[in-house]
Amino acid sequence: MRTTKHRFEQFQFYDYTGIKMHLEKMALKGWKLHKITRLYWEYRKIEPKKLTYTVTYFSEASEFNPYHTDNQITFHEYCKNGGWNLVAEWAQMQIFCTEDEDITPIDTEESVKLKFIHKAMKKNFLPGNALLMLVSILQFFLQIKNIKSDLVYQLSTGSSLFLTMVWFLISIQTLYILIGYIVWYYKSKRSVNLGGLCAESGRVNKKISNLLLVITIVLLVLAMWTMQNVWAPILGIVTIIVVMTLVFAIKNALKREEVSRKSNIIITTVSCVILMFIFTSVLTWGIMKGGNYGLHSNKPFETYTTTQPDGSTYTWDIYHDPLPLKVEDLQEVNYEHYSYESTKRESFLVSQYIARQNSFPEGQLAPELNYAIVDVKLPVLFDICLKDYLEMYNYEWKKPDDERRYFKLTNDPLWHADAVYQLYTQYGSEGEYIVCWKNRIVYINYNKVPSVEQIAVTVKKLNK
Amino acid sequence: MAREKFHTLTEQMFYILLCLQSECYGMDIMEKIRIMTNEQVTVGPGTLYNLLESFENSGMIYETKVEGRKRSYLITDKGLRALEREYQRLIKLTDAYQQYVMKNGGVSNENNKA
Numbered sequence: 001m002r003t004t005k006h007r008f009e010q011f012q013f014y015d016y017t018g019i020k021m022h023l024e025k026m027a028l029k030g031w032k033l034h035k036i037t038r039l040y041w042e043y044r045k046i047e048p049k050k051l052t053y054t055v056t057y058f059s060e061a062s063e064f065n066p067y068h069t070d071n072q073i074t075f076h077e078y079c080k081n082g083g084w085n086l087v088a089e090w091a092q093m094q095i096f097c098t099e100d101e102d103i104t105p106i107d108t109e110e111s112v113k114l115k116f117i118h119k120a121m122k123k124n125f126l127p128g129n130a131l132l133m134l135v136s137i138l139q140f141f142l143q144i145k146n147i148k149s150d151l152v153y154q155l156s157t158g159s160s161l162f163l164t165m166v167w168f169l170i171s172i173q174t175l176y177i178l179i180g181y182i183v184w185y186y187k188s189k190r191s192v193n194l195g196g197l198c199a200e201s202g203r204v205n206k207k208i209s210n211l212l213l214v215i216t217i218v219l220l221v222l223a224m225w226t227m228q229n230v231w232a233p234i235l236g237i238v239t240i241i242v243v244m245t246l247v248f249a250i251k252n253a254l255k256r257e258e259v260s261r262k263s264n265i266i267i268t269t270v271s272c273v274i275l276m277f278i279f280t281s282v283l284t285w286g287i288m289k290g291g292n293y294g295l296h297s298n299k300p301f302e303t304y305t306t307t308q309p310d311g312s313t314y315t316w317d318i319y320h321d322p323l324p325l326k327v328e329d330l331q332e333v334n335y336e337h338y339s340y341e342s343t344k345r346e347s348f349l350v351s352q353y354i355a356r357q358n359s360f361p362e363g364q365l366a367p368e369l370n371y372a373i374v375d376v377k378l379p380v381l382f383d384i385c386l387k388d389y390l391e392m393y394n395y396e397w398k399k400p401d402d403e404r405r406y407f408k409l410t411n412d413p414l415w416h417a418d419a420v421y422q423l424y425t426q427y428g429s430e431g432e433y434i435v436c437w438k439n440r441i442v443y444i445n446y447n448k449v450p451s452v453e454q455i456a457v458t459v460k461k462l463n464k
Numbered sequence: 465m466a467r468e469k470f471h472t473l474t475e476q477m478f479y480i481l482l483c484l485q486s487e488c489y490g491m492d493i494m495e496k497i498r499i500m501t502n503e504q505v506t507v508g509p510g511t512l513y514n515l516l517e518s519f520e521n522s523g524m525i526y527e528t529k530v531e532g533r534k535r536s537y538l539i540t541d542k543g544l545r546a547l548e549r550e551y552q553r554l555i556k557l558t559d560a561y562q563q564y565v566m567k568n569g570g571v572s573n574e575n576n577k578a
Contacts, residue, residue, distance in 0.1 A: 056510050074490075074535065075510075077533055078513045079509045081491045082494060082509035084509065104494070104506040107510045107511050108508035109476050109507075113511070115514075116514050
């Protein structure tokens with residue numbers, strides 16, 4: 001028969017009512033709380049019985065203390081003298097229980113209870129969450145700025161969306177925790193000033209926390225589902241878990257060695273920074289090394305060496321990716337060393353397929369072709385993706401008006417499209433187009449204005 | 465202007481200070497109050513510990529000796545003044561109540577009607 005049980009418990013740190021109710025229910029089912037760790041709560045099997053729990057907070061307590069402080073021991077003795085036994089601790093949180101049903105509660109004066117809870121919360125719960133919230137909001141806005149700078153690329157890159165989502169969810173979680181506590185504190189203060197009790201911080205709180213957790217998991221799975229390199233975020237998550245485990249191990253080892261609280265905090269924080277640096281460097285090195293060995297791509301390639309008139313040589317990578325539209329489909333060519341290269345990125349919002357057919361400089365100049373096919377899965381994003389392509393030459397804003405390149409709406413019926421834009425310069429139209437078919441945006445560069453037949457072939461090959 | 469700390473005392477604060485007019489171990493105060501008030505007032509161990517810490521920080525009591533983990537306390541002049549002020553406040557309340565009852569000839573108008 002199982003005598004120990006480990007559970008992941010989703011409680012807010014200040015939710016003493018919710019924790020008390022939960023532990024009393026667990027005791028009725030025959031499980032008594034034994035230990036609280038960062039990852040799980042440990043319960044031990046007992047005869048099912050009615051136990052009364054009290055969750056209180058002691059501001060001097062700390063996860064980094066090698067042992068209980070004198071004041072904490074005195075506090076525990078006061079409680080023991082009052083019939084309450086210490087069961088478990090979690091930073092400043094102290095959990096007591098008793099079998100005596102007519103016992104005097106540990107906290108008998110609400111104003112004093114509220115004051116000391118708030119004092120304990122100010123120690124690390126509030127500053128810790130506030131710092132995490134600020135960092136995550138800053139990271140979220142940096143990610144948004146990054147996305148805006150290269151919209152279609154970033155929207156179709158799962159890792160970028162994944163990171164944005166992670167920081168957004170952390171911001172929401174910490175914001176919810178902080179606002180939840182502040183609302184609870186002021187509600188309790190108002191009630192206590194009028195002679196009432198502290199506000200309850202129970203069931204709704206836990207339900208919202210669980211809902212946020214489920215939304216977080218669903219969104220992260222969704223973001224990872226459509227990523228090309230799913231292993232990248234998984235490696236990232238594994239790295240964080242390994243670093244956190246090592247940091248906790250260091251902290252606990254220092255506690256066992258009876259290192260002072262202050263030294264423990266400094267050494268643990270420095271170790272955390274160093275370990276993060278080492279693991280991130282190893283991860284980056286691994287990704288780059290993997291890239292060199294072709295681990296991130298299934299494209300076999302060969303090389304081709306060209307010789308310049310001065311005798312110098314250049315070596316080029318030649319790809320043979322299958323492309324939906326090739327120069328050969330549009331015209332007759334007599335060139336053997338084309339490189340056909342394609343890249344596909346896809347997220348649950350946008351997919352972007354980029355194709356490039358390149359020749360190499362050696363005597364004759366063979367015609368080239370490059371295009372991008374963007375499928376927008378969320379209709380609301382269509383216009384901003386289109387705008388991203390239409391404004392691709394906006395970086396020329398410093399040039400005089402008549403020297404700038406720009407896309408002009410032509411809606412040429414040859415394309416059988418919802419919208420057609422063509423590139424113009426002061427000298428007239430160029431061979432670059434942006435074409436919209438339903439939720440698809442195609443950007444194509446023929447390098448010269450195409451013929452009617454070439455447009456017809458393109459429509460046949462690139463329109464879904 | 466910020467309100468003075470412990471300007472008015474709650475029942476539990478009052479009894480703790482009252483007990484400390486003679487030197488007493490912190491832990492014994494709970495039992496002393498229970499007996500003193502015939503179990504009408506009980507102070508929880510957490511509340512007692514926190515109030516003793518607050519009183520000591522405010523200079524209303526001071527630690528007289530430490531024996532192992534047991535600490536004993538005694539009230540200071542400041543604590544005595546707070547106790548006296550609270551006593552006077554309670555007398556004023558009692559006087560006001562008595563005058564009202566005498567004037568209206570009973571416990572309250574509602575009770576008179578009953």
